[in-house]
Amino acid sequence: MKDTLKHQGLRQKLVDILKTKGITDEKVLLAIGKIPRHLFMDSSFLDHAYQDKAFPIAADQTISQPYTVAFQTELMQIKQGDTVLEIGTGSGYQTAVLCLLGAKVFSIERQNELYKKTSKFLPKLGYRAKRLVFGDGYIGLETEAPFDSIIVTAGAPFVPKPLLSQLKIGGRLVIPVGGDVQMMTLFIRKGPKDFEQHEFGEFRFVPLLEDKN
Template sequence: MRQYEDTYRHKGLRKNLITSLKQKGITDERVLEAINALPRHFFLDTAFDAIAYEDRAFPIGEGQTISQPYTVAYQTQLLEVKSFEKILEIGTGSAYQASVLAEMGAYVYTIERQKKLFDANKNFIFKSKYPHLKFFYGDGFEGLPTYAPFDKILITAAAPYIPVPLKAQLKVGGKMVIPVDEGNAQRMLRLTKENEEGSFREEAFDQFSFVPMLTGKRG
C-alpha cells in the first residue's frame, strides 16, 4: 500500500514552484496559496516523486495527463474563484485541478469520461478534507444538468467547439474557462453569461496545448 508523506523537501520544492508561477505572471494569491497547500506528488505515480514539482505535465494513464502547474494556475486565475461557488469541472483526470478549486473553498462537481480514471479516484486521498468535491462518470459535453446551474465551469481538455449544454448550465453572470480549437494549440477563452437568452461576452487569452475533449464515455 502506498505511503503518503509530505516532507520538508516536498514543501521546499512547492515553494520554488510558487516562485516560478509568480515569475510567469500568476498574481492571484488565493490560487498560489492553494497550489502551495497541495502535495502534487500525491496525485502522481511514485516514479515521478523526484520531479513532481517541475512545471510540466505528466502522464497519468489512459492517454491523459496531469496538467502543468502553470496551466492549472492560469485557468484557475481566469475563473476568479470565490468561496462557496458551485463549479463544474470537465475532465477530472488525477483530480489535482479539482482539488485546487476545493482548496479555495468551492463546491466542485467534476466529470471524468474514462472509467479507469474515475475508478482510481474512488479512493481519493482527500475525500475527508474536501467533502464538497463530488466525482461523476459521464460525458463532459453533456455536463450535469441535474445539478445546474453553476457559478463557474472549467474545461480541462481541448474542445473543438463550445458545448451548448454547458452554456445552458451556467448562471447569468457566471464564467466559463475553456481551451478551444483542434490541433496542437488552443485559445484559452473566458465566457461570461450576460442574460437568460444566452448572450455571452467572450475574451481570448494565451494559447495552450491540451489533450482533446472527446464525446461519450469510455469504459
C-alpha cells in the same frame, strides 16, 4: 502518502516560478503551495512533481502543467461557496485546488479507470468534492446547474452548448478551444442568450472525449 519538508520547499519554488510567469491571485498561489502534487502522480515521476510541466497519468491522460492549472483557476475568480463544474477530473489535482479555494465542486470524468481511482484517492487526502461523476463532459450536469463557473481541462474542438446554458447569469466558463493547439477562452454569461468572450493565448491539452456509446 508522505509530504516532507523537501516537498514543501519544492512547492514554494514552484509558487515563485508561477509568480514570475504572471500568476497574481494569492489564494490560487496559496493552494498550489499547499497541495502535495507528487501524491497525484506515479511514484516514478516524483522528481518531476514540482517542475512546471505536464506529465502522463493513467488512461493516456496527463496531469496539467501547474501554470495552466493556476491560469485557468485565476480566470474563474472563485469565491468561497461558489458552485463549480469541472469537466475532466483526471488525476484530481485541479479538483483539489478548487476544493481548497472553498468551491462546491462537481466533476465529470469520461475515463472509468481514472474516475474509480480519483474517487477513492481525493477523500483520502481530505479533498471532498460535492460529487464526482463518470460521464460525458460535453453534456455537463444539468441536475446540479446553474453553476457559478465551469472549467474544462481538456481541449474542446468546439464549445459545447449545454455548458454555456448551465452557467448562472454572471457565471464564467473557462475552456481551451481548438484542434492540436487550443485557444484559452473565457465566456461570461451576461444574459439568457448574451455571452461576453475573451481569449488568452494558446495552450495544449489532451482532447476532450465525447461519449460514443
